[in-house]
Structures are given as C-alpha cells and as structure tokens.
Amino acid sequence: MPVRARNFHLHLVSDSTGETVTSVARACLVQFEGVFATEHVWSLIRTPAQIDKVADAIEVNRGPVLYTLVDHELRDRLREHCRRLGLPCVGILDQVMSTLGVHFHSKTAMWPGRQHALDDEYFGRIDAMHYTLAHDDGQSTHDLDDADVILVGPSRTSKTPTCVYLANRGIKAANVPLVPKVPPPEELDAVQRPLIVGLVTDPERLVQIRRNRLHLLQQETETDYTDLEHVQEEMQNARRLYARNRWPSIDVTRRSIEETAAAILQMLDRRREAAGSVRMETA
Structure with missing residues (x-):
C-alpha cells in the first residue's frame, strides 16, 4: 500500500x-x-x-x-x-x-x-580549493606531485564534484580524464607523493548520464561517446590501467559524492598510518 x-x-x-x-x-x-x-x-x-x-x-x-x-x-x-x-x-x-x-x-x-574561524585550517581549505580548481580535468599537470589525491577516470564518473568535496575538507585533489585512444599524461607516471584513485561505473548508467548531459547542451546524443559498446570498452581499458599501475579503484555506480569522498579519505588515512609505521620501524 x-x-x-x-x-x-x-x-x-x-x-x-x-x-x-x-x-x-x-x-x-x-x-x-x-x-x-x-x-x-x-x-x-x-x-x-x-x-x-x-x-x-x-x-x-x-x-x-x-x-x-x-x-x-x-x-x-x-x-x-x-x-x-x-x-x-x-x-x-x-x-x-x-x-x-x-x-x-x-x-x-x-x-x-x-568551527568557521579564520584559522590555519580554514586557509588550508582555501588553498586546497584553489589547487583543485586549477587542476580540474587534466589542467596544469606540471605540478601534479603537489596533490594529496589524484582521481583518474573516464568522462562523467564524478571526478570534479568529488575533488571539490575533498578540497572543502582541506585535501588538494586533482583529476585526470581518461580519453579513448589518448594516453594519460606523462606527468601522471612521474608522481610519487599523491594517492592515485581510479573511478569506474556501470557502462549502461554512464551512457544515460552522458546522453542527458549532451541533451542539456543541445548536442548530438548518438555518438561513440554514448555508444554502449564503446563505453564498455572505455571502462575495461580503465580497469586494466588501474590494475597495471596498482591504483586502487572505486565503483561510483551507486555511491553519492559524499560516500566516494569518504572512501578516499579512508584510503588516505590508511596510507598515512602505514607511512607512520614505516618511519617508526626505521627510526
């Protein structure tokens, strides 16, 4: 009822x-x-x-x-x-x-x-937001190593909003799009400090999201960008890239931006704890 x-x-x-x-x-x-x-x-x-x-x-x-x-x-x-x-x-x-x-x-x-005092934490969030906006969608790849987190993924996998959410938490987050038949920027292979996380999603859902986006922009919706077979291939190639580089990945199909960000923050915490343990053992 x-x-x-x-x-x-x-x-x-x-x-x-x-x-x-x-x-x-x-x-x-x-x-x-x-x-x-x-x-x-x-x-x-x-x-x-x-x-x-x-x-x-x-x-x-x-x-x-x-x-x-x-x-x-x-x-x-x-x-x-x-x-x-x-x-x-x-x-x-x-x-x-x-x-x-x-x-x-x-x-x-x-x-x-x-909690909104203009202290070091506040200005740290402002600095993180500036960095994130300057490094959205593969921009300014020359200083990717300054990031705390780099999100990698095909178009429309929530990279930008997740980065902005993380920046509001004081995390410098950059994102790099994966474009079919275009290799990732060389600078991505050279980074040492940031946590790199790959994003994946269900191809059928991604097709619908892309069609809706193109419809809002009044553009042609039936292209390789929205073809299911091509999108499935995109996602398979993305998964292979993550596995080859041993980057952790997150399936964002049924996750909100907040849930994806929370998972990334947990990864960062575990990474920092592991680094701290190594420093204690070598001290």
Whole structure:
C-alpha cells in the first residue's frame, strides 16, 4: 500500500551559518518515507530581537524547531516561544555537548560559529580549493606531485564534484580524464607523493548520464561517446590501467559524492598510518 505523502514546515535556527542543523535535519528526514518538509533556515540569529522575529514566523508556519544556539538566554527564549505554541523544540547538539563536557570536565566556550574561524585550517581549505580548481580535468599537470589525491577516470564518473568535496575538507585533489585512444599524461607516471584513485561505473548508467548531459547542451546524443559498446570498452581499458599501475579503484555506480569522498579519505588515512609505521620501524 503506497505511503500517503505528508507535508509540513520545519524551522532550523542557528547562530552561525546553519550548515550543521540543516545537515542533521536532512539526514533524519530521509528516514521518513512520504514525509516532505518545507525548510525555513534562520541563520546568524544572535540577539533576543532576532529570536522574537523568528518566533513570529514560526507562529505563521507552525512546525517543529531544531536549533544550534550556544547562548543560554537565546535558547531559553526560543524554547519558551515554542512551548507557548505547543511545538517541539530540539537543540541538536545539546546532548552531545553535555556528554562531552562531563567527560572532559570542562565548559563550552560559548562562541557562535567557532568551527568557521579564520584559522590555519580554514586557509588550508582555501588553498586546497584553489589547487583543485586549477587542476580540474587534466589542467596544469606540471605540478601534479603537489596533490594529496589524484582521481583518474573516464568522462562523467564524478571526478570534479568529488575533488571539490575533498578540497572543502582541506585535501588538494586533482583529476585526470581518461580519453579513448589518448594516453594519460606523462606527468601522471612521474608522481610519487599523491594517492592515485581510479573511478569506474556501470557502462549502461554512464551512457544515460552522458546522453542527458549532451541533451542539456543541445548536442548530438548518438555518438561513440554514448555508444554502449564503446563505453564498455572505455571502462575495461580503465580497469586494466588501474590494475597495471596498482591504483586502487572505486565503483561510483551507486555511491553519492559524499560516500566516494569518504572512501578516499579512508584510503588516505590508511596510507598515512602505514607511512607512520614505516618511519617508526626505521627510526
């Protein structure tokens, strides 16, 4: 029996950018079949007057409230508004912060948006993003050895979005496309430092993705680029290349960008742990 779709309002209140509360809310919502939420994101809420304006909007479009607010006065004010309206109001980090505080025998700094501070880590992410954008789709191959990760794969195997996601995590990621009948750049064979990962996917799915792409560009969709036999051959050649060079590979057919990036980050961690063990043994 099909699940009847239900629509409701969801208010996400944050004293920072709202990324955390939005991510948690969406991770939870996907577990509820047939439930669709109209998100109202209230970011950079840092004064009682702003909380009161949010409360007025919540009263107009009533729905659950999730928040990430470090100021106790603001949290109490928001909870009181929700109590009056009879709406659930949940601080998604409260239990975590309380548990960690007890374990660390410490109090929180009460600094809104502290995770977005302009520190070395932040500027490292900016540097990684600049590198990634400059080394997209086989550009600037002269300094590939400066990368942390190099993704290799046929066209439309999610190389670029995966690299951008990794760059946002502070990873310098370059990508090199595999073009039929064109050998990979010589610079790729010369790299020593980066982790090289090959991407593969199901040929039939890849054909559909490429056709959709060409259709959006208003280009001819029936070419070797979208011919199933040619695409199957592309994928076989890619797998042979990875095996010949002993590069690890990831099948992205049923993976999201986030899942592919997570697998790559795990590979990096294992690589660093192995390098650390070798250094300890030779010390």
